[in-house]
Amino acid sequence: MPDLLDRLRERDWRLTAQRRVVTEVLGGEHVHLTADEIHALAARRLPEISRATVYNTLSELVALGEIREVNTDGRAKRYDPNAHQAHQHLICIQCGTIKDVHPEDNPLSALPPSERFGFDISDVEITYRGLCPNCAS
Amino acid sequence: MPDLLDRLRERDWRLTAQRRVVTEVLGGEHVHLTADEIHALAARRLPEISRATVYNTLSELVALGEIREVNTDGRAKRYDPNAHQAHQHLICIQCGTIKDVHPEDNPLSALPPSERFGFDISDVEITYRGLCPNCAS
DNA sequence: CCCTAACTTAGACAAGGTCTAAATTTAAAG
DNA sequence: CTTTAAATTTAGACCTTGTCTAAGTTAGGG
Ligand SMILES: [Mn+2]
Ligand SMILES: [Mn+2]
Ligand SMILES: [Zn+2]
Ligand SMILES: [Zn+2]
Numbered sequence: 001m002p003d004l005l006d007r008l009r010e011r012d013w014r015l016t017a018q019r020r021v022v023t024e025v026l027g028g029e030h031v032h033l034t035a036d037e038i039h040a041l042a043a044r045r046l047p048e049i050s051r052a053t054v055y056n057t058l059s060e061l062v063a064l065g066e067i068r069e070v071n072t073d074g075r076a077k078r079y080d081p082n083a084h085q086a087h088q089h090l091i092c093i094q095c096g097t098i099k100d101v102h103p104e105d106n107p108l109s110a111l112p113p114s115e116r117f118g119f120d121i122s123d124v125e126i127t128y129r130g131l132c133p134n135c136a137s
Numbered sequence: 138m139p140d141l142l143d144r145l146r147e148r149d150w151r152l153t154a155q156r157r158v159v160t161e162v163l164g165g166e167h168v169h170l171t172a173d174e175i176h177a178l179a180a181r182r183l184p185e186i187s188r189a190t191v192y193n194t195l196s197e198l199v200a201l202g203e204i205r206e207v208n209t210d211g212r213a214k215r216y217d218p219n220a221h222q223a224h225q226h227l228i229c230i231q232c233g234t235i236k237d238v239h240p241e242d243n244p245l246s247a248l249p250p251s252e253r254f255g256f257d258i259s260d261v262e263i264t265y266r267g268l269c270p271n272c273a274s
Numbered sequence: 275c276c277c278t279a280a281c282t283t284a285g286a287c288a289a290g291g292t293c294t295a296a297a298t299t300t301a302a303a304g
Numbered sequence: 305c306t307t308t309a310a311a312t313t314t315a316g317a318c319c320t321t322g323t324c325t326a327a328g329t330t331a332g333g334g
Binding site for chain 1: 206208210211214227229230236238239240241242244245247248249252253254255256257258259260261262263264265266267268269270273
Binding site for chain 3: 014018049052
């Protein structure tokens with residue numbers, strides 16, 4: 001899989017300086033930043049980038065399927081660059097650390113037809129919560 | 138299991154008129170109202186109940202373990218009176234209908250030790266999404 | 275080089291929620 | 305019953321997160 005910036009160049013998407021820095025500060029596994037955190041990081045490289053542009057860029061990347069929105073706690077949404085590999089999340093209830101995790105079975109298989117209410121189910125989102133080893137000690 | 142109001146009377150919790158109406162408008166399966174919806178329903182019986190009291194009462198009920206907070210979509214939190222039976226949620230991506238569902242297997246069993254990062258996992262939250270039969274037709 | 279469409283910006287606005295200080299209610303004590 | 309202190313409620317200010325708008329800037333095709 002080519003890298004995110006390379007993929008974006010292919011698509012009909014003008015790669016401006018603002019979009020480049022937003023894209024660059026996203027990256028890696030287990031990375032789940034809020035829009036404000038992304039704005040702060042981007043502003044270190046491009047001081048006058050606006051909040052609106054960060055929000056716009058993130059929305060476009062979500063629409064392009066290049067990043068995913070994660071709603072962890074009813075507070076700020078987080079943006080996940082690991083969009084091309086299906087995965088779930090494990091969150092520390094103490095410090096908030098978020099890990100990408102990969103369950104073995106297809107999570108849908110555990111829901112019997114009698115519990116589907118006639119829905120055509122297209123997506124399953126799982127959040128595991130617990131104490132991380134750091135906080136446990 | 139005694140009814141919610143009965144249980145609350147047992148505990149050291151002053152059952153004021155405001156707390157009573159908030160508690161009364163909560164109730165039933167597949168019920169997942171927002172704080173504002175609860176406030177509107179409560180105000181039909183007790184017109185001068187304040188938003189702050191609704192939020193306070195809901196927080197207390199959550200702390201008492203009598204209702205659960207559900208974060209469905211990064212918008213308003215929803216409050217679930219079905220707190221004593223572990224269950225998960227199935228949401229229509231079109232109309233937003235929320236159903237309580239009960240997977241067969243323990244959802245934790247699908248996460249192998251190698252994917253637990255040393256966490257002591259205490260809770261799993263699953264959201265299934267799809268099109269409800271009503272919206273599909 | 276010019277025109278136009280795409281992009282960016284500041285700041286107003288909105289939804290959802292929290293907090294505070296004052297008023298009211300409750301219940302315990304006398 | 306009256307007094308008093310603690311618990312509860314209230315209005316509205318305030319905060320966080322996110323969206324929108326109108327004006328300014330940039331950039332590529334002709
Ligand atoms: Mn992730
Ligand atoms: Mn429920
Ligand atoms: Zn931790
Ligand atoms: Zn529907």
